[in-house]
Amino acid sequence: MSGGMQTLPPTQAPSSVEYGGDEISALVLDPGCAWTRAGFAGEDTPKCVIPSSYGAIGGKEDSKPELVFGDNGINAIRPGMEIKNPMSDGIVADWDVAPQLWRHALTSRLASNLSEHPLLMTEPAWNPPKNREKTMEIAFEDFDVPAFYLAKSAVCASFASGKATCLLIDIGASNVSVTPIHDGFVLRKGVTRTPLGGDFLSNQIRTYLASINVPISAHYQILSKTAVDVGKPAEAVLRQFAPGQEPTASYKTYQEERVLTQFKECAAQVWNGPGPLPPATTPGAADQSFNFGGGRTFEFPDGYNLVFGSERFRITEGIFTPRNMLTHPDIPHPDPETTMGIGSIMASALKDVDIELKGQILNNVLVTGGASLLMGLTDRVNSELGVAFPGPRLRITATGNPVERKYAGWLGGSILASLGSFHQLWVSRKEYDEHGPGIVEKRCK
Numbered sequence: 001m002s003g004g005m006q007t008l009p010p011t012q013a014p015s016s017v018e019y020g021g022d023e024i025s026a027l028v029l030d031p032g033c034a035w036t037r038a039g040f041a042g043e044d045t046p047k048c049v050i051p052s053s054y055g056a057i058g059g060k061e062d063s064k065p066e067l068v069f070g071d072n073g074i075n076a077i078r079p080g081m082e083i084k085n086p087m088s089d090g091i092v093a094d095w096d097v098a099p100q101l102w103r104h105a106l107t108s109r110l111a112s113n114l115s116e117h118p119l120l121m122t123e124p125a126w127n128p129p130k131n132r133e134k135t136m137e138i139a140f141e142d143f144d145v146p147a148f149y150l151a152k153s154a155v156c157a158s159f160a161s162g163k164a165t166c167l168l169i170d171i172g173a174s175n176v177s178v179t180p181i182h183d184g185f186v187l188r189k190g191v192t193r194t195p196l197g198g199d200f201l202s203n204q205i206r207t208y209l210a211s212i213n214v215p216i217s218a219h220y221q222i223l224s225k226t227a228v229d230v231g232k233p234a235e236a237v238l239r240q241f242a243p244g245q246e247p248t249a250s251y252k253t254y255q256e257e258r259v260l261t262q263f264k265e266c267a268a269q270v271w272n273g274p275g276p277l278p279p280a281t282t283p284g285a286a287d288q289s290f291n292f293g294g295g296r297t298f299e300f301p302d303g304y305n306l307v308f309g310s311e312r313f314r315i316t317e318g319i320f321t322p323r324n325m326l327t328h329p330d331i332p333h334p335d336p337e338t339t340m341g342i343g344s345i346m347a348s349a350l351k352d353v354d355i356e357l358k359g360q361i362l363n364n365v366l367v368t369g370g371a372s373l374l375m376g377l378t379d380r381v382n383s384e385l386g387v388a389f390p391g392p393r394l395r396i397t398a399t400g401n402p403v404e405r406k407y408a409g410w411l412g413g414s415i416l417a418s419l420g421s422f423h424q425l426w427v428s429r430k431e432y433d434e435h436g437p438g439i440v441e442k443r444c445k
């Protein structure tokens with residue numbers, strides 16, 4: 001493990017009774033916009049990974065809606081269930097729901113009694129102080145944990161790769177963030193982000209499919225399907241719903257999102273040259289003049305299938321060159337002229353880092369996050385950084401293990417909370433009772 005641990009701020013070590021003692025495992029919770037990951041410290045994967053989206057049923061006028069958490073619950077077809085999300089841009093937007101989601105993640109498969117387990121939670125580097133205090137308050141007052149720590153998810157992800165000094169590039173659902181880290185501490189001024197993560201990519205795919213009039217079918221809509229030739233109309237038997245029994249529009253969008261993630265996994269690819277991505281001809285027309293490495297076929301749940309050639313590069317190009325993003329009047333997208341691409345935010349993150357440290361950091365560039373699994377992405381990050389910072393020291397690491405890529409923040413938290421030397425960093429209940437939630441600013445740097 002890195003030397004970063006020794007440099008974290010020392011405190012009076014709480015007694016083993018306060019932090020739960022060696023025989024009690026700490027819990028680790030890593031809340032993201034797409035997924036909430038929870039598990040025991042010291043383990044190498046989170047035992048519980050649930051969607052951060054949830055279902056809300058009923059709740060008109062003076063009654064509260066019934067909330068449904070977890071894959072089984074929110075994917076079931078229930079009339080009137082709205083799918084919502086308590087997170088936005090990596091931080092909590094709905095403080096009524098987020099703690100209920102966290103409690104579900106922690107208690108459904110892990111711990112029946114939260115008051116027995118210290119809890120380490122991760123947070124993005126841009127989490128505002130009010131949110132940090134609120135998180136600590138929920139941990140102690142609502143969950144009644146014996147000890148708590150709030151760790152920066154980028155620092156955790158860097159520990160998961162054994163690096164205390166690095167440039168952490170996290171390509172998640174809501175955004176792409178770049179965080180320079182020195183000796184286990186975030187260099188705050190350098191933290192930069194852009195709203196071009198997995199959700200943006202989903203909308204790029206929606207935009208492209210809308211431009212060629214291809215509707216997105218979702219699995220729940222299909223009762224049975226017949227194989228059809230490429231580009232031929234689907235021959236599927238659709239599920240029929242009695243009036244008033246149809247799923248909501250938000251349920252449909254969420255189910256479409258699952259198909260779009262499959263599209264990202266199997267068909268989408270990042271352009272890596274030679275040269276810049278050639279301009280499109282007409283939407284949907286095959287580009288003859290460039291070799292796009294052959295097309296990739298993608299089959300929608302209703303059996304409709306198409307071969308995607310240059311289009312599979314065009315839908316990803318916007319994350320590097322925002323002015324080339326695809327746009328559609330009915331599909332949200334950030335401003336192509338003012339939004340920074342991944343190359344620009346990497347350069348901006350390093351702008352104020354002093355020259356010697358910059359060399360060390362460029363020698364340890366880490367790429368994580370679910371959307372970083374896009375085919376060809378790390379090669380493009382490498383070439384964009386190479387242009388911005390030419391020199392022999394540039395070295396990019398991205399684990400080939402998709403599980404580690406998706407759960408890097410959780411995994412680092414799991415490592416951190418299980419280290420013997422971490423005991424002195426827990427904020428104990430006694431300290432919380434004495435100092436209140438403001439202690440989070442002093443202790444969880």
Ligand SMILES: Nc1ncnc2c1ncn2[C@@H]1O[C@H](COP(=O)(O)OP(=O)(O)OP(=O)(O)O)[C@@H](O)[C@H]1O
Nearest residue numbers: 032033034035172173174198264369370371373374
């Ligand atoms: N193989 C893949 N290729 C491309 N994108 C993928 C792949 N697998 C998952 N994704 C996308 O990754 C995103 C989820 O990434 P991740 O789990 O890192 O997000 P998160 O941490 O929950 O979100 P955030 O970082 O915004 O809080 C989704 O948009 C999903 O569609």
